[in-house]
Amino acid sequence: MIRFEQVGKRYPNGHVGLHELSFRVRRGEFLFVTGHSGAGKSTLLRLLLAMERPTTGKLMLANQDLSQITTAQIPFLRRQIGVVFQNHQLLFDRSVFDNVALPLQILGLSKAEIDKRVRSALERVSLADKVDQLPADLSTGQQQRVGIARAVVHRPALLLADEPTGNLDPRLAAEIMGIFEDINRLGTTVLIASHDLALIARMRHRMLTLQRGRLIGDGEAN
Ligand code: ADP
Ligand code: ADP
Numbered sequence: 296m297i298r299f300e301q302v303g304k305r306y307p308n309g310h311v312g313l314h315e316l317s318f319r320v321r322r323g324e325f326l327f328v329t330g331h332s333g334a335g336k337s338t339l340l341r342l343l344l345a346m347e348r349p350t351t352g353k354l355m356l357a358n359q360d361l362s363q364i365t366t367a368q369i370p371f372l373r374r375q376i377g378v379v380f381q382n383h384q385l386l387f388d389r390s391v392f393d394n395v396a397l398p399l400q401i402l403g404l405s406k407a408e409i410d411k412r413v414r415s416a417l418e419r420v421s422l423a424d425k426v427d428q429l430p431a432d433l434s435t436g437q438q439q440r441v442g443i444a445r446a447v448v449h450r451p452a453l454l455l456a457d458e459p460t461g462n463l464d465p466r467l468a469a470e471i472m473g474i475f476e477d478i479n480r481l482g483t484t485v486l487i488a489s490h491d492l493a494l495i496a497r498m499r500h501r502m503l504t505l506q507r508g509r510l511i512g513d514g515e516a517n
Pocket of ligand 2: 415452478
């Protein structure tokens, strides 16, 4: 699903985000990327989303070469990816339904199909009863679950999350991780950038550890 081959990323100001990073992720895997602030986690995610280009090396995602991808191909790439942000980035003047429906409206699906898929995604995060509420009426944990529903409503092959539990207490953080595991069981590849080592250690998934742009660990968290 993902192949980094000696991928390097140097920013225009000379800062190095990643140094010749190599690893592979199989379809259906669940893995964490961890490391201190500045280790290169966000750079890695931005490369996968084609928000940044590698400076050197080769980066393959679902048989597409992201080192060579054209601007015109980027929207098609993004359709295969769902993204969950730390601060969920919901639209506060729109209902839960409208927030989750947004990616499907962009795809131009019919109203009936959108309605069915939005309800199914909200059921998956146990928020079917909140469909007509505004995000402001929900708790922080519920808002993050709406963000997850929005990220998977178009059934992406790959789900990326950037510090998805950063603002949550440990109980809610564990609940959110459980939802990611449920989504993974449906076949979606899940890659989560997080520095919550205590939580990661309890989950026993593959963990890539970055330090100053280099891979210094790859194995089951313990
Ligand atoms: P993390 O997400 O692990 O905190 P980042 O990928 O944000 O790490 O940063 C890795 C390195 O790349 C850091 O040295 C950072 O200063 C640099 N960096 C990240 N984004 C940019 C940018 N847009 N421009 C210049 N340097 C950047
Ligand atoms: P539906 O109930 O809409 O017919 P399916 O039977 O295709 O959906 O899938 C069952 C459930 O799994 C639905 O909730 C669907 O949204 C979800 N699902 C299917 N494929 C994926 C995927 N790749 N990633 C996330 N969720 C998925």
